[in-house]
Amino acid sequence: MVGPASEMRDDILNDWSRFSLTEKEVPQVTLIRSNKKSEFALAAKFLTKRVLNAEAIGRTFKPLWKTQRSFQVQDMGNHIMVFVFETKNDVERVLMNEPWCFDKHLVLFQKYVSGQPIHQLQFNLVPFWLQFHGLPIDHLTDETTVMIGNLVGNVIHSQIKEKLMGGDFLRIRVNVEITKLLCRGHWVLLEAGREVWVLFKYEKIPNFCYWCGLVSHDDKNCGKWLVSKGILDITNQEYNAWLPAPPFNHGKKTMVSVKGYEDEEEESSQFALGTVER
Structure with missing residues (x-):
């Protein structure tokens, strides 16, 4: 993000090509x-x-x-x-x-x-944990998470797969550009040409603009709102409080594997024969 002061400084630096340096300005300093x-x-x-x-x-x-x-x-x-x-x-x-x-x-x-x-320095990226809601159960996979995440920004891969599953939704960490509108969701194509809308929710997202969907300011400081002098109808806002996600419980397991009786008996007999190490 570049401000007026930075632009003025760049203009001054570019103008040095027109000047002749004095004796005191020539020596370099290490x-x-x-x-x-x-x-x-x-x-x-x-x-x-x-x-x-x-x-x-x-x-x-x-x-x-x-x-x-x-x-x-x-x-x-x-x-x-x-x-x-x-x-x-x-x-x-x-x-x-x-x-x-x-x-x-x-x-x-x-x-x-x-x-x-x-x-x-260019400050234009922020990492968010994004949640993807609305997918069928058989599509709640690691591969789906990465594919949809790449539609939003650069995916930050996690080595802990449990972090990618949130029960009935997927989640992934993505670098989001603050100069672009927040992505509210995406249509995805399933089998037989069926489409479903995947809703995006952002974890730990602070103030953002309900009018234009940017995180660089809130709705009260939006140019669209200020130009209207406060007469815009808030029912026409295309962004709202449904975009932030509730706090995610990292310690809660959403999937466990339960062994059947035959599996336990088979493992016990293998252990008795010395073929299973514990």
Whole structure:
């Protein structure tokens, strides 16, 4: 996301080609990189309109992140903060549990790459756990999850298959572009040309716009609403509160395998013969 300040800075940098440097401007300066500032650092873009305070942000995220070691928060302006951690594990823990929000608005995180100016960072992706509702039972498979997930964005594959099953729905983690409208669902083709509508629900989604379906602002700050001066009928909103998914219980098993009596007897006899190891 590029603001007016960033555009002005780029214009100034492009204008240097027209200038002649003075004697004091010619010598190069070799800078020493600070490993602590970049090795375990995350840059974050806050989508809230509120004025940010680094100390308040640190107090907010400390009990949520539960980091093993301390971390620093630095305000870079333009609603961008840089978090510097002491360990790699704390960085990975923050990223694994995205998305995060502040003031009920999304915070977009990315690893800071050494040598990259802050104003050049592009904050346009956020990982969501998506739920797919409305599929027949015989299509609740890992393959179906990945196929539908790829329709929304780049799938983040999970090694734990139990996370992909939510009872009567599927779920998968996907990187979603915030510059595009939220996908509410998709028609999928089944056997014999039959189609079903698969409804999408987003876990841990904060404020989003009920008018245009973007997560970059809420409905009260939407240009469509502001231009209308508040006279639009909310019954015409194409997005609504059904899009967020309820909290998912990771510890609850939705599928178990129960052995029959013959299976148990067969296993017991094999164990008695020494063919089964325990």
